[in-house]
Amino acid sequence: MAxxxxxxxxxxxxxxxxxxxxxxxxxxxxxxxxxxxxxxATPLPYSPxxxxxxxxxxGTVLPVIDLSARLGMEPIxxxxxxxxxxxxxxxxxxxxxxxxxxxxxxxxxxxxxxPPDIGADPSACCIESLLLVEGKLIRVLDLKVLLxxxxxxxx
Numbered sequence: 001m002a003x004x005x006x007x008x009x010x011x012x013x014x015x016x017x018x019x020x021x022x023x024x025x026x027x028x029x030x031x032x033x034x035x036x037x038x039x040x041a042t043p044l045p046y047s048p049x050x051x052x053x054x055x056x057x058x059g060t061v062l063p064v065i066d067l068s069a070r071l072g073m074e075p076i077x078x079x080x081x082x083x084x085x086x087x088x089x090x091x092x093x094x095x096x097x098x099x100x101x102x103x104x105x106x107x108x109x110x111x112x113x114x115p116p117d118i119g120a121d122p123s124a125c126c127i128e129s130l131l132l133v134e135g136k137l138i139r140v141l142d143l144k145v146l147l148x149x150x151x152x153x154x155x
Contacts, residue, residue, distance in 0.1 A: 083098055126145040
């Protein structure tokens with residue numbers, strides 16, 4: 001009897017997918033705290049260009065990161081159709097400004113592939129892995145690289 005691939009629910013990963021411009025990205029749903037509509041952020045002096053500012057989230061000051069600008073693309077203007085995905089990793093919480101949330105994906109670990117080695121500095125790469133869903137290539141983001149002050153694993 002041939003061994004079948006491990007497709008048990010314990011081997012599945014849930015990801016929240018979202019759109020930035022015409023591109024699809026996703027993050028592990030376990031790091032997502034909430035999804036909220038666009039709220040104008042209060043700018044902070046001398047902050048990096050990808051930090052829109054901060055918002056008040058039920059008494060907590062939350063930095064809002066323009067994910068498009070953080071990934072080296074055109075900044076998002078921040079309009080009513082945009083959303084803020086509140087994520088938390090390693091005790092660091094931030095809001096990611098994206099164009100729209102697309103879907104919740106449940107995929108097997110076997111479907112997730114490492115990104116190709118293109119000679120970039122691996123410690124600076126924010127793409128953790130790649131996923132092919134219905135003919136679309138979706139990038140899985142590494143929040144430890146994207147978020148300010150998030151703890152990174154030692155190399």
